[in-house]
Amino acid sequence: MADLEAKPPLSPSSTLEKQFEDFRHHLEESESLRERIRAVAREIESVTRLIYSCLLLVHQSRPIPEVLEKVKAQISKLKELFHRLAGILRECPGQYYRYHGDWRSETQTVVSLLGFMHWLETGNLLMHTQVEERLGLKTSEFGLDIEDYLIGICFMSNELPRYVVNQVTAGDYDCPRKVLKFLTDLHAAFRMLNLRNDLLRKKFDGMKYDLRRVEEVYYDVKIRGLTANGDSTRDLGIQGQS
Incomplete structure (x- = not known):
């Protein structure tokens, strides 16, 4: 009786159709998820454009506290957007790096802007854990990729020569002395890394040019006798960067 009631095996044609029907559902679900991620990434990009336009005022010698006061209001918006991203990714556990490319560029820009803001306010580097804290990221669920952080910091250095x-x-x-000291220390820290990522290596090379441009401004100011007495390259910790 059991044999009589058993369903007949699927034909090779039916098996093939079933497999590709499953593929279709899987791809549709994946694309729907990706579109939701991209929609949030576009909102992040919109906020970062607004932040950057405000930060440009520091190049016009606007008071830093005044500039940062306008910008800080946007940080809570970024935090909320990254919270939404994390919520979407919770629907597909273990798939962080499958979709990572859809918000990676925006994240690097966010790190750059937060890093520049922090430097303007403190003169120090914004640490990886501090970025995660400001964006409300949880490493175990949805953290900040280390390479995204490093590339973002390289982008930040691009603002310093200007x-x-x-x-x-x-x-x-x-100002040139302070910035040169900061970039020299940052450059030395990056040299501790074994950079195998081609993009990160390229961005690090860009930091070398940023350092060189700031050095040129510093030496020009020093030659003109406009620096404080007793200032020297040794004070800055410059060892002849390559």
Whole structure:
């Protein structure tokens, strides 16, 4: 009786159709998820454009507290957007890096902007854990990829030569020394890494040029006798970067 009631085996044609029907459902679900992620990423990009346009005012010698006050209001929006991303990713556990590319560029930009803001306020580097804290990220569920953090910091360094030139133009002749010290330390820290990622390596090479441009401004100011007495390259910890 059991044999009589057993369903007949599927034909090779039916098996093939079933497999590709399953594939179709899987791809449709994946694309729907990806579209939701991309929609949030576009909102993040919109907020970062607004933040960057506000930060540009520091190059016009606007008071830093005034500039940062306008920008800080946007951080809570970024935190909420990353919270939404984390919620979407919870629907597909273990698939973080499958969809990571859909918000990666935006995340690097966010790190760059937060890093620049932090440097303007403190003169120090914004640490990886601090970025996660400000964005409300939880490492165990939805954290900040280390390479995204590093590339974002490289992007941040791109703003510093322009900032130095504008500050010197405005009469702040000590700014090049401060920035040069910061970039020298940051460059030395990056040299500790074994950079196998081609993109990260390229961005690190860009940091070398940022350092060189700031050095040129610093030496020009120093030659003109506009730096503080007793200032020297040894004080900055410069060992002749390659």
